[in-house]
Amino acid sequence: MSAICITRANIDGAVTDLAVRDGRIIAVGTDAAAALADTPHETFDAAGDLALPTLVDGHVHVDKTSWGGPWISREPMETMLDFMTADADLQVRMRAQSPVADRAGALIRHAVSRGTRAMRAHVDVAPQHGLANLEGVVQAGSELGDAVDLQIVAFPQMGILREPGTAVLLRQAAEAGADFVGGIDPIGIDGDLEAQLDLVFGIARDTGVGIDYHLHDEGEVGARQVIAIAERAQREGMEGRVTLGHVFAYEGAEPATFDRMSRAVRDAGIALVTVALGGEPVLPVYALRDAGVEVALGSDGVRDSWSPFGNAEMIERCHLLAYRLEVFTDADLTHAYDIAAHGGARMMGLDESRLRVGDPADLLIVPGAHSAQVVVDRPVPRAVVKAGSIVARDGRFLLPA
Ligand SMILES: [Zn+2]
Structure with missing residues (x-):
């Protein structure tokens, strides 16, 4: 299982970080990276884009x-x-x-x-x-x-x-x-x-x-x-x-x-x-x-x-x-x-992904201010995270390791 630190993600209007390990979200907040201090992980910079459930x-x-x-x-x-x-x-x-x-x-x-x-x-x-x-x-x-x-x-x-x-x-x-x-x-x-x-x-x-x-x-x-x-x-x-x-x-x-x-x-x-x-x-x-x-x-x-x-x-x-x-x-x-x-x-029968600690790390990073705008704009996700791994970037599917 991989670990990811997603930085500068817009979650419900607040720009924050999100740590993912073993398929779950393990920390949300500006100090989330600390939760992965001892874990090899990749970093994805959301640069202020939205994090939403997949x-x-x-x-x-x-x-x-x-x-x-x-x-x-x-x-x-x-x-x-x-x-x-x-x-x-x-x-x-x-x-x-x-x-x-x-x-x-x-x-x-x-x-x-x-x-x-x-x-x-x-x-x-x-x-x-x-x-x-x-x-x-x-x-x-x-x-x-x-x-x-x-x-x-x-x-x-x-x-x-x-x-x-x-x-x-x-x-x-x-x-x-x-x-x-x-x-x-x-x-x-x-x-x-x-x-x-x-x-x-x-x-x-x-x-x-x-x-x-x-x-x-x-x-x-x-x-x-x-x-x-x-x-x-x-x-x-x-x-x-x-x-x-x-x-x-x-x-x-x-x-x-x-x-x-x-x-x-x-x-x-x-x-x-x-x-x-x-x-x-x-x-x-x-x-x-x-x-x-x-x-x-x-x-x-x-x-x-x-x-x-x-x-x-x-x-x-x-x-x-x-x-x-x-x-x-x-x-x-x-x-x-x-x-x-x-x-x-x-x-x-799947656990809902509401981007809370403990939720499945099933989320996407997408441009927009909120989900209402995404429904209208239909942007291509910059990243798609499934079970804690990045499975797609910029509309390209990546076979998970
Ligand atoms: Zn049918």
Whole structure:
């Protein structure tokens, strides 16, 4: 483990020093260097720039990205089925040209260089792919060592009931290293709420993994699924181990429906993840904060068949979230940052990095006066510190020693 003394960092408006050893912050203050007097260490001069917590990408698809490879051209598509078919076809073609581990690794390194400390990666599991994507992302993660905390969801992009063979593969994935079993719109995709929940919760129960759902269904049908999953999570004793992504049922929800869904997910300890992608609904993160619901932020698909956009940069994702929600005040801009930093950490079960003594040394150094300005400016971090090591400088990833 390395030790670092970061000098002249702006922490909440005060310029001070920060000592890091064995992956933790061991001293903060103008005399912090004294804590490393007997320890060989490197010094990083922040020169008055901000020190902020690094960020968590709570929902990303690193397995199907074209990142680092040739440009992908896309044809117009109409239905969800068009998208799903094109997605599977493109993935098979891309895997023939370059391994999943290479593309996933390139994207994760880029994300880390821009300030990501942890990712929850959804990897497609379907008969068209077998476990190839899971194996590729596991390999990419192992090659990156301690530079990022990676959790993997075995994700049935093509549905479970409508794509025979998927349930068996999900179970194999959960036994082969996935941390979560995924699900997708039990009604909208599979057409049978209880049957899909039986399969997903059954795999979780038998293998000990958590559950992370994609829920795109809107309106009352969407709300019914949110509540059914929350009730099932409580019944199965899975409080705190279930995540719901997108949850478009919140879009335009009546106050009574908002309250019913929020109470159900809060009581089940469920975290929600929003992605602020394009024109799709964004979770009402400020109302959810007031309702006591945990929310994290993710970047979703990056330059895959679903979208030509994306870069897995979480500072930019904070910007997009704040922009989409027409945020105005510094406090609300800062909350957009905090959702990605602290909401994501809590969702992934990581210690929050609040730059206090004892916190994980997961932080970045970036120009700006405060996090509200960073959310607007989207600067490239001058340094990214992960588990006590500098893992990136000026946007370049450095493999930790
Ligand atoms: Zn997704």
